[in-house]
Amino acid sequence: MLGRTANGLYWMFRYIERAENIARLIDAGMRVSLTRAGSSDEDWAGVLQSAGVREAYDEVHDTMTAANAIDYLLRDTANPSSVMSCIDSGRNNARMVRTALTRETWEATNECWIELKQLLSRKVKAADLPEAIDVIKRRAGLIRGAFHGSMLRNDLYNFSRIGTFIERADNTSRILDVKYYVLLPAVSQVGSSLDNFQWESILRSVSAHRSYGWVYDAEYRPSNIADFLILNRRMPRSLAYCFEKITSNLGYLAEDYGERHKAHDTAAAIRNMLKRGSITDIMDQGLHEFLKDFISHNNKLSAEISEGYRFYQ
């Protein structure tokens, strides 16, 4: 398998994962503006920050408005992380690795692109936004379904999965980091409606507001929310879950190829840290510092994978 193909698959799945996560962020942001009295424009600043595009947004817009923020996140092609840009890049990568994809996976990706290109060709009206978000999630789901149902479980599959989970871990940690202050014990007043609302918004951004209730008896507690998103190994968007998947997929590659790289050690170290860690320790150590460290280790791992498997020249 070509290094460039591994790179293409890895990024194809990173972009599709990102597109879906951005759609979730918009969804959560929208929810906030619906349920909260008064101006919500500043909440969108938080959403933009979670998406990692706050500064880029400020360069092209003078004011923070819901409509501008949504448009920027959804369809501005000058924003490389907008849903449209991600789907464009994801599909371009898919085109590049066309021979590595099953026909079903390629067609699901291509149809996603065709539909979104149409859907996002002009500004989406506020009334149509929920439907648009649904289409994005549905289309991403179809790609995932076709991929799982039809791809051989070989190195192609492993690189695709690693891309998905590196991206997801990055996104979850950013969402947490932007809101880390509302999870700090000193600031939070257990049970206050403001905090409840903030917490719910975090959970919604990772589509976990329902599952949280099942696991933690429907009681919002900052340490539980942090635990759920960081350490819970059953929660498919938690950092611990992502690293279970990353290490197992890297493990298959090592077995297949009979060679290990620096990336294997880095991933194992992160996984063990998440496996053994307790949320109390993390909170004591400082949630923000923890997340900052995590993001940088995750990036380092990504670079080591590219190098070890010769993604580039």
Added chain:
Amino acid sequence: MLTADNQPRPPYKTYQEWYQNQDPAHLIQKSRDAENIFRKTGITFAVYGHADSSEKLIPFDIIPRVISAREWRKLAQGIEQRVLALNAFLDDIYHKQEIIRAGRIPRALIENNDAFLPEMIGFKPPGGVYTHIVGTDIVRTGEDQFYVLEDNARTPSGVSYMLENRETMMQMFPELFTMNKVQRVEDYPYLLRQSLASLAPPGCKGKPRVAVLTPGIYNSAYYEHSFLADTMGVELVEGSDLRVIDGKVKMRTTRGYEAIDVLYRRVDDDYLDPMTFRPDSALGIPGIMDVYRSGNITIANAPGTGICDDKAIYSYMPEIVEFYTGRKPLLENVPTWRCTEPDSLKYVLEHLEELVVKEVHGSGGYGMLVGPTASKKERADFAEKLKSNPSNYIAQPTLSLSTVPILVNKGIAPRHVDLRPYVLVSDKVKIIPGGLTRVALKQGSLVVNSSQGGGTKDTWVLED
């Protein structure tokens, strides 16, 4: 499809009977379904210079073109003769140049030709094959009457459309394939891989490793490159994946560098090796020509075959065929005036309204004048270009091409077509029964190129 007395021509008889029982509205719907299949599959091509719609669909017409087994046999014999002559010609001009010494072709036409590669002089490619894949463009003017328009010995494209057209037709009209015995084209990818592998360098041990070289996803034929790699089950590589290491061309894989034995390249000669050809090319592989010349890789088609696609060389094809095969050509050449010859130029300028004028190195229907349909001003402008650089042009009469039916809103209508059968050359010549039929969708038009709004159809060669 019809004979002079309005009866269906024999190969169309079964289709015609079926067609008469179809609901026209249903067929129009089927036609839209076909378009959706193509769009969904991403069977698109890029038209350069159209930024807004960079990926386009080639219109597909759902009425097949049908060729009888008898007509096909005649055609196939003619093509085989021509392809063998082309290979003999290439071998000759890069070795002894007997055809020049015999005075049958002017030396200048070969040696001053940009497509003639001095690097190939004295070198014999593995198996002695220059043109592994050929796509001969043919037009039919009447019963059993065929002309060759172009030989396309360099990198003929379109074979993926031949295969996808058939696939689409079989999905949409399975009943037609039980009513008609249509010869198979589906084996093309396997045959191609076999054919390429059989011409691996002599030093290659074990199973030859084949790869397809593409300029990348922005190339107009990228879909085809990925399709061929996928259906052959070989890697699709770009220049940046390849590197010359220890005298071999190797590709960068997730496990390290691995050698390639046969490279089916879909990039032009100029872009193949920046050390030998265009130094500014980022597409190529520095040093690949050295590996090639030392016999450690097969490049298909061989560098330097492009000279056969030169339209001035084309005008000598009857002589070329006769010189190397010792027999008269079985297929006609379109009479061609070489504007570089003063008498011909004079004739061409006087008869512009009857002629098609083409650039000798042109392709894709660009830069040509179709005299009969051009405006007075277009002809006058073209005459100026001709006069200022005559050797850049050839002219041909417009043939009275036969037409085939296409589906239009009002039913069926006749349109002009050509045919590109695909030929694989190894120790034998294999011609796939059928090919790509390109159709001029505009009424009366003779230009079938997809870049100029042409479409395609499935092409059936019936069994006896």
